[in-house]
Amino acid sequence: MADPVNTLRAAAIAPSLGGEAEVRDWLALLKPRVMTLVVFTGAIGIVIAPVRLHPVLAAIAVLCIAVAAGAAGAINMWFDRDIDAVMRRTRGRPIPAGRIAPGEALGFGVGLAVASVVLMGLATNVVAALVLAISIAFYVFVYTMWLKRRTPQNIVIGGAAGAFPPVIGWAAATGSIDVLPLLLFALVFFWTPPHFWALSLYAHDDxxxxxxxxxxxxxxxRHTRIQILIYTVLLLPVSVAPWALGYLGPVYGISALVLGLGFLVFALRVLADKQDATGRSLTNDAPARATFKFSLLYLAVLFAAAAVDRLIG
Amino acid sequence: MRGAVTMDEKHYTPEQAAEFRRRRRGGNIAIFFTLLAVCVIFFAMTVVKMGQH
Structure with a gap:
């Protein structure tokens, strides 16, 4: 007997013939909302580096990070077109909606990925281009193709893909990789699970x-709520480490402490949310929704604080 | 070329053909600006790189 999930997926992608795409559909393939945070953390990686990169080259490096993230997103949409078609949140995307053919999306993504890596290498250095290429490959092969459909640890390990931008930005400016960008990598790595699990609590049915x-x-x-709290607790010392180890100053350190304690409060609210016997929320997951929004603010403010610290220090 | 008709377009109603042309024009404009941006990026990058040496 056929697997009902696979049957549903196959039926949902049948109309995807392509040919009716508008410019905004091609832009949607790049997952612009995800790109925003990636671009921001990548740019901060350049700003906090001890070597000043020429503004034009810095702008090109940030563009390369953005295009690479978009390319990885397009390839992800090509690979995940079957599951996107059955999820309410993603079924309007260009491929499952039939506005862009899968092969076109794949070609678009691969083309942009290659272009972004080559341009990064030409504009900055080989190290930055190499780390950029690794980040794309990690997102596509490790997260999308290997982990996402196989293990609930998908976003824990796969979250590393989103942690690369500050390292890439630093490498673009310095041509090397140091302790501080690796600490920021760890920060994003530990931030990703509570961020995504908060979303997955209210997107559970999808x-x-x-x-x-x-x-x-x-x-x-219930188990997810506990895991959100565990990773939020782990995130606190990781986020404070750049200050505690003397790589960043008090603006960042105090921000990390305050924001980290705030994140803990949100995680505790998720844990204490009114639940039924199975742990499903009776409040339409209001605390989880609030935690997801706060997690975005958390990362943005913390990276901004790192930049401020470096600029005034 | 505005009057050009593709294989697909032969099966379109006048409204569908107009919509098809509108989308194709949008795509062409996007490609133009993308190529222009690429030229500007490579020009600026070359100028900066030459200035550094």
């Missing part, structure tokens, strides 16, 4: 319908 083994689907909402 992931279950698509057969994606997100933590709330495989281990239940």
């Amino acid at each position: 992931y279950a319908r698509a057969g994606v083994p997100m933590l709330p689907v495989t281990h239940g909402a």
Whole structure:
């Protein structure tokens, strides 16, 4: 007997013939909302580096990070077109909606990925281009193709893909990799699980319908709430480390402490949310939604604080 | 060329053909600006790189 999830996925992608795309559909393939945070953290990596990169080259480096993130997003949409088609949140995307053919999306993504790496190498240095290429490959092969459909740890390990930008930015400016960008890598790495699990708590039905083994689907909402709290606790010392080890100053350090304690409060609210016997929220996941929004603010403010610290220090 | 008709367009109603042309024009303009941006990027990068040596 056919797997009902696979049957649903196959039926949903049948109309994807392409040919009706508008410019905005091609832009949508680049996942512009995800790109925003990637660009920001990459730019901060350049700003906090001890070597000043020429503004034109810095702008090109940031553009390369943005295009590479978009390219990885386009390839991700090509590979995930079957599950995107059955998830309410993603079924309007250009491929499952039939506005862009899968092959066109793949070619678009691969072309942009190659172009971004080559341009990064020409504008800055080989190290930055290499790390950029690794970040694309990690997102496409490790997260999208390997982990996402196989394990609830998908976003824990796969989250590393989103942690590369500050390292790339630093490498673009200096031509090397140092302790500080690796600490910022660790910061984004530990930030990703509570960020995504907060989303997956209220997108649970979507992931279950698509057969994606997100933590709330495989281990239940209650276990996910506990994991969100654990990773938020782990995030606090990781976020403070750049200050404690003397790489960044008090503006960053105090911001990390205050924001980290704030994040903990949000995580505790998620844990204490009114739940049924299975741990499903009785408040329409209001605390989880608030935590997801706060996590975005958390990362943006913390990286901005790092830049301020370096600029005034 | 505005009057050009593609294989697909032969099966379109006048409204669909107009919509098809509108989208194709949008795509062409986007490609133009993308190529222009690439030229500007490489020009600026070359000027900066030459100035550094």
